Amino acid sequence: MPIKPSDQIMHKAAWLYYMHGLRQDEVAKQLDISRASVALYLRRARDSGIVTISTSTDLFSHETLARELEDLLGLTSVWIVPEDRQALDPAAEMPVLAATVFLDLVRKGDKVGVAWGKTVYHIADVMPFADLNGVTVVQLCGNLGAPYSYRPDQCTTEIARRLNAQGINFYAPLVLSSERLAEELRAEPMIREQLASIAECDLALYSVGGIEADSHLVKCGALTPEEMRSLGERGAAGVIAGQIIDVEGRLMDCAHNRRCISADLGSIKAIPKRIMVVQEDNKYEPLVAAIKGGFASHLIVTASMGKRLKERFATSK
Amino acid sequence: MPIKPSDQIMHKAAWLYYMHGLRQDEVAKQLDISRASVALYLRRARDSGIVTISTSTDLFSHETLARELEDLLGLTSVWIVPEDRQALDPAAEMPVLAATVFLDLVRKGDKVGVAWGKTVYHIADVMPFADLNGVTVVQLCGNLGAPYSYRPDQCTTEIARRLNAQGINFYAPLVLSSERLAEELRAEPMIREQLASIAECDLALYSVGGIEADSHLVKCGALTPEEMRSLGERGAAGVIAGQIIDVEGRLMDCAHNRRCISADLGSIKAIPKRIMVVQEDNKYEPLVAAIKGGFASHLIVTASMGKRLKERFATSK
DNA sequence: GAAGGTATTTGACTTTTGTCAATCGCCTCG
DNA sequence: CGAGGCGATTGACAAAAGTCAAATACCTTC
Numbered sequence: 001m002p003i004k005p006s007d008q009i010m011h012k013a014a015w016l017y018y019m020h021g022l023r024q025d026e027v028a029k030q031l032d033i034s035r036a037s038v039a040l041y042l043r044r045a046r047d048s049g050i051v052t053i054s055t056s057t058d059l060f061s062h063e064t065l066a067r068e069l070e071d072l073l074g075l076t077s078v079w080i081v082p083e084d085r086q087a088l089d090p091a092a093e094m095p096v097l098a099a100t101v102f103l104d105l106v107r108k109g110d111k112v113g114v115a116w117g118k119t120v121y122h123i124a125d126v127m128p129f130a131d132l133n134g135v136t137v138v139q140l141c142g143n144l145g146a147p148y149s150y151r152p153d154q155c156t157t158e159i160a161r162r163l164n165a166q167g168i169n170f171y172a173p174l175v176l177s178s179e180r181l182a183e184e185l186r187a188e189p190m191i192r193e194q195l196a197s198i199a200e201c202d203l204a205l206y207s208v209g210g211i212e213a214d215s216h217l218v219k220c221g222a223l224t225p226e227e228m229r230s231l232g233e234r235g236a237a238g239v240i241a242g243q244i245i246d247v248e249g250r251l252m253d254c255a256h257n258r259r260c261i262s263a264d265l266g267s268i269k270a271i272p273k274r275i276m277v278v279q280e281d282n283k284y285e286p287l288v289a290a291i292k293g294g295f296a297s298h299l300i301v302t303a304s305m306g307k308r309l310k311e312r313f314a315t316s317k
Numbered sequence: 318m319p320i321k322p323s324d325q326i327m328h329k330a331a332w333l334y335y336m337h338g339l340r341q342d343e344v345a346k347q348l349d350i351s352r353a354s355v356a357l358y359l360r361r362a363r364d365s366g367i368v369t370i371s372t373s374t375d376l377f378s379h380e381t382l383a384r385e386l387e388d389l390l391g392l393t394s395v396w397i398v399p400e401d402r403q404a405l406d407p408a409a410e411m412p413v414l415a416a417t418v419f420l421d422l423v424r425k426g427d428k429v430g431v432a433w434g435k436t437v438y439h440i441a442d443v444m445p446f447a448d449l450n451g452v453t454v455v456q457l458c459g460n461l462g463a464p465y466s467y468r469p470d471q472c473t474t475e476i477a478r479r480l481n482a483q484g485i486n487f488y489a490p491l492v493l494s495s496e497r498l499a500e501e502l503r504a505e506p507m508i509r510e511q512l513a514s515i516a517e518c519d520l521a522l523y524s525v526g527g528i529e530a531d532s533h534l535v536k537c538g539a540l541t542p543e544e545m546r547s548l549g550e551r552g553a554a555g556v557i558a559g560q561i562i563d564v565e566g567r568l569m570d571c572a573h574n575r576r577c578i579s580a581d582l583g584s585i586k587a588i589p590k591r592i593m594v595v596q597e598d599n600k601y602e603p604l605v606a607a608i609k610g611g612f613a614s615h616l617i618v619t620a621s622m623g624k625r626l627k628e629r630f631a632t633s634k
Numbered sequence: 635g636a637a638g639g640t641a642t643t644t645g646a647c648t649t650t651t652g653t654c655a656a657t658c659g660c661c662t663c664g
Numbered sequence: 665c666g667a668g669g670c671g672a673t674t675g676a677c678a679a680a681a682g683t684c685a686a687a688t689a690c691c692t693t694c
Contacts, residue, residue: 033643033644034643034644034645035644036643036644036645036646037642037643037644040642040643
């Protein structure tokens, strides 16, 4: 078959319109056809994939990855931190970005829930001072014993202080030694009220924990390395607000979770804006589980993590 | 510098608009900004080169080359014949395309000028039969002696016959043995009239000749190989309607041209639509000269020739 | 050569987009 | 702490693009 004349005129119209920036009526005049035909050809050109959004520039490749992840994971917004910057000063770039995003999303009168961990602590550390009177910062989970360095109440308090907001701490341990005691404590009016109020949060800021032998839960003594390993064998994948979730992001049915005083996972998922910040690349499996569980609506990750997530979720459907 | 927030929102707007095909007001709603802002971001996105016309598909790569040549050479229209097709049956694809283009451009009542050569002869040979009453086909140059196979009058006559048009032949030799005789013949009313009428043509169809030892002008005995070589040394580059042009496409000041009875080059350039068809890849230098001289408004070449032209003219400015 | 079906083209109308002056919010500097 | 500058944002209007029914050209097929 010879060259299709309609292809030529279509391409020519697209060229003049998109490359030269002519208007449709100018293209029509130049090709000596009606403007309606130009519109038709342009539609076909778009449909046949001549016109695309380019992702060439390096500045935009991360943005593109972010958009793809938003589409793929059904998230509201994704931010990708370039690898090199993250490597340069792991503690700086991502927490600063997270703090910016956080400030951008918080509104006067909001109630924000904050979990605990190194990541959140770092974010609190670089949070700019602001006057967000009327904002309430609540802890999403119980407290850890004194010796541990990144304490839940510290995170809450520090963020509240910087925002000039009201900080509400959680006066209960994260993990108790018996299920019975945990149950009784959860039934206490003050604790129950505080836990119930988490569902009313407008915004959550947290990360996801890993289940390795050196994870926070093990380091703080809540679980022994053996218990953690055993949970991993039973399908555990990560930690959300002190609680173990499985690979699908569901609350694990285990003794630890029953001994835990923390936000109900359903309540967390019900928070409209859930900012999840993941710095470490070895948090891949936990993050996948957290995303499957619907714990994130806003995600901040490194480029390499973003790429892994893209591959993971692109093939899964 | 951290990630620019305005970049993110710009990219996000472009993504939703161009990739998801949302309308500006939908994008505005989703990003919670005004539609005017969306329009602003989209403009910036286009300006920063996020949105481009893609040239990826192989079907369109030739079209893209054609568009680039149109822009680069300032031509109205360029057609590229794919290499493989041309190689398959060199005599078929390009002449068919040329005939199609010719038929597409000719209008009732037009006067069309036709030159001579193997290429034009082949085009005439595949020209479909049509009823173009009112069209006049004129010869652009004088005739050659009987023994030569691709005669100017044959081309004219055959095309006129197929189109059911009026063919006007040229009753003078292309080359005379003396300059004086050529001058006198050109002064003859009938010849002068015919030559003058060429400027009134609406359409021209021709190729460009080479200046090698086996070129038409040599083979038909108008010039000896030595004369041709000598002209080449003086800057000759090609042949237009029997006349020698230099590398810039200007009429050479030489005895041959003075002995020639052919269309005035200025008259040819004044023809609104000038279809130049070049089949052979060794016609590169002649074609460059012809293009520089402004002898083409519509060009039909092979992909390899197109690429060479693109390189040649891309660097020249 | 007429009939019938299909693809293309167009004019007229509606919807969407581009633009710009006015406004808003924010930051800096006195 | 207020004035002033500056970029971002918006509302409203003008311009451009999208759409669709009707008309037209264009093939087949009988």
